[in-house]
Amino acid sequence: MIETDENKIIDILARAVVENNPFKVQLDKQVFVYYSRFSTEPTLLEDIQQQKHILIAPLDPPLGNLKIINAKKTTITLFTELHLVEVPVHFISRPDISILQLSFPKELVVDKQQRESIRVPVEPDWGLIVKAIRPSGISFIGRLHDISTGGLCFLSIGSVPSLAEKSKLEVIIQWPNRNKEVRARAIIIKNQIRDGDMYFRAKFLFDSYKDARNLEEMTVSLQRLHIKKREQLFGDL
Numbered sequence: 001m002i003e004t005d006e007n008k009i010i011d012i013l014a015r016a017v018v019e020n021n022p023f024k025v026q027l028d029k030q031v032f033v034y035y036s037r038f039s040t041e042p043t044l045l046e047d048i049q050q051q052k053h054i055l056i057a058p059l060d061p062p063l064g065n066l067k068i069i070n071a072k073k074t075t076i077t078l079f080t081e082l083h084l085v086e087v088p089v090h091f092i093s094r095p096d097i098s099i100l101q102l103s104f105p106k107e108l109v110v111d112k113q114q115r116e117s118i119r120v121p122v123e124p125d126w127g128l129i130v131k132a133i134r135p136s137g138i139s140f141i142g143r144l145h146d147i148s149t150g151g152l153c154f155l156s157i158g159s160v161p162s163l164a165e166k167s168k169l170e171v172i173i174q175w176p177n178r179n180k181e182v183r184a185r186a187i188i189i190k191n192q193i194r195d196g197d198m199y200f201r202a203k204f205l206f207d208s209y210k211d212a213r214n215l216e217e218m219t220v221s222l223q224r225l226h227i228k229k230r231e232q233l234f235g236d237l
Contacts, residue, residue: 001109001110001111002107002108002109002110003107003108003109003110004106004107006051009105009107009108010048010049010051012080012083012085012108012110013048013054013087013105014045014048014049015080015081015082016038016078016080016085017038017044017045017048018045019080019081020037020038021037021078021079021080021187021205022035022036022037022205022206022207023035023036023037023076023077023078023079024076024077024078025056025059025064025068025074025075025076025077026074026075026077027064027067027068027071027073027074028071028072028073029073033077034059034060034061034064034209035059035060035206035207035208035209035212036056036057036058036059036060036076036100037056037057037207038054038055038056038057039055039056039057039098039099040057041055041099048104051104052104053092053101053102053103053104054076054087054089054101054102054103054104054105055099055100055101055102056076056099056100056102057098057099057100058097058098058099058100059100060207060208060209061209065094065100068091068100069091069094071090071091072090073088073090074088074089074090074091074102075087075088075089076089076102079203081166083110083111084110084111085108085109085110085111086108086109086110087105087108088105088106088107088109089102089103089104089105090102090103091103119146119147119148119153120146120147120148120219120222120223120226121145121146121226122144122145122146122147122222123229124143126175126177126222126225127175127176127177128143128144128173128174128175128222129141129142129143129144129173129174129175129176130142130143130144130152130154130171130172130173130174131171131172131173131174132154132161132163132169132170132171132200133169133170133171133172134163134167134169135168135169140156140157140158140159140161141156141157141158142154142155142156142157142200143155143157144173145199147173147218147219147222148219149204149212149215149216149219150203150204151186151189151201151202151203151204152171152173152186152201152202152204153199153200153201153202154171154199154200154202155197155198155199155200156197156198156200161198163188163191163200164188164191165188165189165190165191166187166188166189167187167188168185168186168187168188168205169185169186169187169188169202170183170184170185170186171183171184171185171186171202173215173218175218178221180218180221182211182214182215182217182218183211184204184205184206184207184211184212184215185204185205185206185207186202186203186204186205187202187203187205188200188201188202189201189202189203
């Protein structure tokens with residue numbers, strides 16, 4: 001849906017600023033994406049209310065901060081609690097080293113919140129372990145149930161932790177059989193009991209390109225393993 005109503009655009013962007021989640025930035029038609037988040041400037045919400053501009057932190061990887069200057073089209077893709085939003089903007093200036101000033105959008109492409117990518121089922125005998133760490137430092141261990149480049153689902157092992165929806169945490173995914181470990185921040189979007197086990201579904205909140213790349217590499221490896229297993233079971237059918 002194309003949203004052109006000025007008040008609705010302001011409301012959606014203001015919600016995104018308050019939720020303060022990282023987002024993707026794509027330059028022109030490049031497949032490669034950068035990561036950033038809204039600036040911490042105290043006037044940002046007021047600037048959005050007045051439709052002045054959008055202020056964001058420098059892009060990661062840093063090369064994007066040079067490429068964005070000459071980009072003809074810049075698209076921010078962000079998630080709010082309710083929506084997946086594409087924000088078409090263009091570069092205006094870089095007031096200082098910690099801020100990129102972008103144009104205020106005339107329209108938004110808005111969809112209901114949804115998964116970005118396909119979930120890969122993870123078999124218990126693959127030995128993947130999830131360590132979830134709360135901001136308080138308290139942690140617990142879980143088993144990975146499925147994963148995508150956008151999020152994961154895991155079930156608790158042992159005592160069932162109290163994790164409400166919208167809780168933020170750090171997740172460390174360990175794959176001892178392949179000597180691999182990746183980590184990322186995440187937010188719980190759903191929890192439920194199934195067959196006596198507590199399952200948690202979370203969305204990744206990438207702070208850096210490195211985190212996103214590492215998760216993507218692990219997801220691709222698991223997807224290959226899953227495909228290989230299906231081929232063994234079903235042959236060419």
